[in-house]
Every structure is written in C-alpha cells, then in structure tokens.
Amino acid sequence: MLPTSRPSIGEEELKEIKKVFDTGWLGLGTTVYEFESKIKEYLNAEHVIAVNTGTSALHLALDAIGITEKDEVIVPSLTFCASIQVITALKADPVFCEIDINTLNIDIEDVKQRITSKTKAIMPVHYCGNACDMDALLDIGRKRKIFIIEDAAHAFGSSYKDKKIGSFGDITCFSFDPIKNITCGEGGAVVLSDPDIAEKIRKKRILGIDKDTWHRYKEQRSWFYDVVTQGYRYHMSNFNAAIGLAQLAKLDSFIERKRNIVNRYNDLLSGLEGIELLKWDLDRVAPFSYIVRILHNKRDGAISFLKEKGVGSGVHYKANHIQPYFQKYNKPLPVTEKVWNEILTLPLYYDMSDADIDLVIKSMTEFSKR
Ligand SMILES: Cc1ncc(COP(=O)(O)O)c(C=O)c1O
Numbered sequence: 431m432l433p434t435s436r437p438s439i440g441e442e443e444l445k446e447i448k449k450v451f452d453t454g455w456l457g458l459g460t461t462v463y464e465f466e467s468k469i470k471e472y473l474n475a476e477h478v479i480a481v482n483t484g485t486s487a488l489h490l491a492l493d494a495i496g497i498t499e500k501d502e503v504i505v506p507s508l509t510f511c512a513s514i515q516v517i518t519a520l521k522a523d524p525v526f527c528e529i530d531i532n533t534l535n536i537d538i539e540d541v542k543q544r545i546t547s548k549t550k551a552i553m554p555v556h557y558c559g560n561a562c563d564m565d566a567l568l569d570i571g572r573k574r575k576i577f578i579i580e581d582a583a584h585a586f587g588s589s590y591k592d593k594k595i596g597s598f599g600d601i602t603c604f605s606f607d608p609i610k611n612i613t614c615g616e617g618g619a620v621v622l623s624d625p626d627i628a629e630k631i632r633k634k635r636i637l638g639i640d641k642d643t644w645h646r647y648k649e650q651r652s653w654f655y656d657v658v659t660q661g662y663r664y665h666m667s668n669f670n671a672a673i674g675l676a677q678l679a680k681l682d683s684f685i686e687r688k689r690n691i692v693n694r695y696n697d698l699l700s701g702l703e704g705i706e707l708l709k710w711d712l713d714r715v716a717p718f719s720y721i722v723r724i725l726h727n728k729r730d731g732a733i734s735f736l737k738e739k740g741v742g743s744g745v746h747y748k749a750n751h752i753q754p755y756f757q758k759y760n761k762p763l764p765v766t767e768k769v770w771n772e773i774l775t776l777p778l779y780y781d782m783s784d785a786d787i788d789l790v791i792k793s794m795t796e797f798s799k800r
Pocket of ligand 1: 604617
C-alpha cells in the first residue's frame, strides 16, 4: 500500500547522528545551534529557536506574546488540532474562521468580521505549503495591533511573493515532525525578528532558565542558574538537530521532486468528473501534501476504492469546531463544513517512483469514471 507520506532518510542522517553520539552530548548543544544558524541563513531570518515539536513552537510563540485567558485568537477550524490546543492550553479562546475553498487558506474577509477588542493574535495556516495572503494579514495586524502568528508547519521552504516564509512576518512556527518538508525525527522552530520576544522564547524553551545548559555546564560546570519566567522543557536535542542538518542539505531536491509530482497530478487529474483540484502557487511552494476535493458525497467511497488499488489516502483534517473538546467554541462555518467532508489527501513524498505516481493517477481516473 502506498502511504500518503514518508520521510526520505538514509546514510547521511545516520552519519550526522553518529557525530553527536561521538561527542557524548545528546541534549541541547552545538548541533542545535548549528542547525539554528543554517536555518537562519536559509531563510534570511533574524532569530531561529529550535524546539522539540511544531506544537511547542506555537505554544511558546503565544505564551511569549502574553496570550492569557482574557484573549481571543482567530484560527481556521480546518487545521491540525495542535493549532487549537496551544490556544486553549493558555486558557485563551480560539475563534474559528473560514477558509478559501480554492486554497484551504484563511479567508481574510471572514477574519475581519471576527475581530473584537479581545483579539490578540491571528494564526494563519499555510495549507499544503501554499502561502496565505500575508500582505493582507500583516496589514490587519499593524492597523489593529494584533500579532500574526504563522502556523507554517506545512511550509518550510515555501515563499510568499519573493520572500521565504519566516523571513518577514511577526512570528513563524515550523514543524519538523516525521512527515514534514524536512524532518528532525520530531522537531520545530520559532522564527522571528523581535529580539526581546526571541530572548523570552529562548528562556521559555528550557524551563524559564536564564542560561542554556551548554553554557552552564561546559564553561565551568557551574551549578548556578536562575529561573526567571514560566517555561517548558521544549528544547531541541543535538540528536534531533543532527537529523535536521542532513535533511536541510537535501531540501532543494525534495522541493524540486515534489513540485514535479504536484505538477503531474495537476495535469492529469484536472478535468476528472467529480474531482476539484486546489489552486497551487507552484513556483513558490515547497509542497507538503496533495489534497483534492471529492464532490457529490463520495469522499469516503474514494478512500475505500483507492485502498483496493493499493493507494493509501487520508483526510487532513477533521474540522476542529466540531471536535468534542472544542464544542464551547463551535459556531456554524458553512464553507469549512462542506470542505472537510470533501477533502482527500493523496500520496506525496520524495521517494515516490514514477510508477507509484502513475498508479495514483490511474486509480483516481478509474474512480472518477465509476
Ligand atoms: C498545521 C499544523 N500545525 C501544527 C502541527 C504540529 O506540529 P508537530 O507535529 O511538530 O507538533 C502540525 C503537524 O502535523 C500541523 O500540520
């Protein structure tokens, strides 16, 4: 069965991991700093703080800008539940908003309707890697004094206009979990330009401790440290950073191959009866996943049909406003409710062979003719 996604990992990652083993320092240390500095260079960003998951990156970003139980955060309902859990973890209220049916990205006009005096942040999600309308969002943010916290879990390597995502917004959060554009095994990063917020996040990622472990222990093995703020044990380890370093070196080839696959899917699936494609910004996107919409209430049938053909598929994601735990925040969202019953994720990963791609296209074509 073809999976929907799979990391491309091998000897290069093992070589980097071995280097860390040889130093005997597995936790936060020089490999993490090297990974951060390589990302900084790649994105042309000011501050990069590597953490243990994309979820921690989002949590730290919201915590560092001072989100509390008095605040509201506008977020699309169609996203991974991590985007919402980090808001409720801080006791703030998620305000679910609509998406654009063509891109699954945040609907700017709908966002505007949901802003109140309690809105402290908006969290756009760059779906499948395609960038949201960042000019419009940053403009709203500047005018209304609202932070734009980008959930860029899908978009490491993507650009908006001629700038890399992460190089120009307020705060951008990436995920390096096993299936993301690059993986660290598990990992994430917060990227931003504000030095004060960056300093807060650096402390918060390691239990609010003022100096990081490397400096504490390496220099003079001092036992002294100050805890200066609420913090979490969210730092990245050298071990995970080692995997990330090997992956970063492969990112350009990952992007090129996955763009080619998306291009091929777009060419050969377009016009099939009952199947709608998303709008892709192919020159700028680092494609994370390939999602189509299956019309006429046939999505679940498509999943079973594809399975019989040996093609795995999935649904990313169930809308959050209908999740049991988030019922308190449930408001009708007609576009999202329609779309989440139609979306189908098809296989997309670097190591797919041409025969794998053909099997997906052939199976989808047969399904559309049934
Ligand atoms: C949109 C979105 N946000 C946040 C996350 C959380 O990232 P992580 O799995 O690294 O915690 C994910 C991961 O799937 C995601 O897809």
